[in-house]
Amino acid sequence: MIEPYGGKLVERIADESHAAKLIDEAKELPVLHPFIDQVYDAEKICTGAYSPLEGFMCREEFESVLSNERLPGGLPWTLPVFLAPSNREDEHTISVARPSDSLALSDGTGKIFAIFTLEEKFEYSRDALAKSVYGTTDRSHPNVADIANLSTTAAGGKVLLLRRLDHGGFEYTPRETRAHFEKMGWHSVAGYQARNPPHTAHEYIQRLTLEREDVDALLIQPIIGRLKKGDYRPDVIMRAYNAFVSSYYPGERVMLASLSITMRYAGPKAVLFYAIIRRNYGCSHYIIGRDQAGVGSFYDPYAAHRIFDRLDVGVVPLRYGETFFCRKCGVMASRKVCPHGDEFHESTSQTRIRKLLSEGKPLPSEILRPEVADILREGDVIGD
Ligand SMILES: [Zn+2]
Incomplete structure (x- = not known):
């Protein structure tokens, strides 16, 4: 069978024996409530659907994808996978977080499903992002319209999945x-x-x-x-x-x-x-x-x-x-x-x-x- 992209399947899923304890501990952490697109992305990073990515992109990866259509190591990659707040509370939580801080990620229904460890914060330009990825800054494009709702400060770092999300009966890793x-x-x-x-x-x-x-x-x-x-x-x-x-x-x-x-x-x-x-x-x-x-x-x-x-x-x-x-x-x-x-x-x-x-x-x-x-x-x- 074909190898995963980059040669190795990324799996960042907490052991079942530890997950309950980690979820309890995560309740003490600052919580982010990301936009649903980023909730899905966090889960896919952890199951390896986005291998070789292990987390939300930091500046070097983000910029390399936008300008070269490649990850810094040279593998072709065309869409940035990044975490940028879509609400005031998250903007504040990120603004006071420091590198190596752990933050809990909530799944949109209020349940914690993952832990994000901040590596780096960086600024990006919405127009440069829209132009590079979608070839337009026209807000009649549905994804370009979405970008306008995101903060221009992104947070890069690894993610660990504590609990799989419910997508109906047909989802597999x-x-x-x-x-x-x-x-x-x-x-x-x-x-x-x-x-x-x-x-x-x-x-x-x-x-x-x-x-x-x-x-x-x-x-x-x-x-x-x-x-x-x-x-x-x-x-x-x-x-x-x-x-x-x-x-x-x-x-x-x-x-x-x-x-x-x-x-x-x-x-x-x-x-x-x-x-x-x-x-x-x-x-x-x-x-x-x-x-x-x-x-x-x-x-x-x-x-x-x-x-x-x-x-x-x-x-x-x-x-x-x-x-x-x-x-x-x-x-x-x-x-x-x-x-x-x-x-x-x-x-x-x-x-x-x-x-x-x-x-x-x-x-x-x-x-x-x-x-x-x-x-x-x-x-x-x-x-x-
Ligand atoms: Zn015919």
């Missing part, structure tokens, strides 16, 4: 997915990123991947972190995928798992980051469709294909273009295999699916499997 791959005898696994319930165009590229001789299995891993307005609810995405996978794929070739982090709509830079994460979960290949991690028209829909020519993260990129159901061909197709005009092509766009749903119209099986359509028709599937 890299150690757990790797153990499953091993048990199943999978050597090469392709990672599939999703953030919507599955439609036939998703299915088509999953099947093309499963047909490859160099791929043993597929890890379908929808991102279910914080929602943005109009997103499907995480439980809906997971239920739809579960119904779909169990109805249409051989269980000995597919694993379904959630990935609770907040979506970064950074186009190519986000896609590279997602590929690194999947490598840590044990994937040797990574699937990249059209406009993955795009939002609005901020990125060229195929820029995410090209970044892998420039930066090698040790996974094989599987690049796919736009696919559709062609009524003339009678099957799913792409421009590579279908000569017919747009008038024969059924769009699987989310906009179209949403429109049919909201009008109470039937969802044709050419664009959605009935098991998925049934779940989406239940109503109350969109978060707010």
Whole structure:
């Protein structure tokens, strides 16, 4: 099986025998209440999903990622993972903390879940961050809008996980997915990123991947972190995928798992980051469709294909273009295999699916499997 990124899986999780005692001790520490995105990041650092990171970035790492797209040691890395306060209390707590102080991290419901040990405080520029990562300072970009709510003082340092967060029943650590791959005898696994319930165009590229001789299995891993307005609810995405996978794929070739982090709509830079994460979960290949991690028209829909020519993260990129159901061909197709005009092509766009749903119209099986359509028709599937 492929090695974790950087060669070693980071695991910073307190022993079960010590965790209860550490949680008690942590109650005496100053407490930070980080923005939920940073709560997810802290957990992922500790489970090794972000290996080789062992903590929130200090200045040298942060600046190296922004200016060179690499960690200081030279490994490609495109998104900074940093801790910056999003409220007055945390700003104050950080301002009085000194290097090597331990702080408790609260999970958003008031429960302490991790300990952060301050190494360094540093100032950064919001505009430089937005420009480097998202290529824009335009606040209509959802992640750029979020940056405006963070303090410009960041705190770097290591994190220790005391308690795993509850993400529903589908979340695994890299150690757990790797153990499953091993048990199943999978050597090469392709990672599939999703953030919507599955439609036939998703299915088509999953099947093309499963047909490859160099791929043993597929890890379908929808991102279910914080929602943005109009997103499907995480439980809906997971239920739809579960119904779909169990109805249409051989269980000995597919694993379904959630990935609770907040979506970064950074186009190519986000896609590279997602590929690194999947490598840590044990994937040797990574699937990249059209406009993955795009939002609005901020990125060229195929820029995410090209970044892998420039930066090698040790996974094989599987690049796919736009696919559709062609009524003339009678099957799913792409421009590579279908000569017919747009008038024969059924769009699987989310906009179209949403429109049919909201009008109470039937969802044709050419664009959605009935098991998925049934779940989406239940109503109350969109978060707010
Ligand atoms: Zn055709």
